[in-house]
Amino acid sequence: MLKRLTSIIIERGALPVLEEFTIWSIFQLKEVPSGMQYLEELRIIELLDMPTEFIQSIDPDGGQMYWTIKHVPLIKIYDKVGPNLYDLKIRMLSMEL
Secondary structure (H helix, E strand, O other): OOOOOOOOEOOOOOOOOOOEEEEEOOOOOOOOOEOHHHOOOOOEEEEEOOOHHHHHHOOOOOOOOHHHOOOOOEEEEEEEOOOOOOOEEEEEEEOOO
């Protein structure tokens, strides 16, 4: 229901105990939410059916926003590969701590 959302800002001190963060099919969101580096307890990020630009921005090999999520141990990326809800290809990035 957030079809026009283009950015998310997380302020320092917000969501201090958040452990999992899921972003699902927000096609106008091209970059990682600003302030992700402040979510120190975050253990898992799940990204479902997100724009290519968003996924490229977190690539450990040169993504410009990688530095904001490198403290998160596990990133799960789900790409839709068919018409049904569960027609997904799953990739996982394990970050070095």
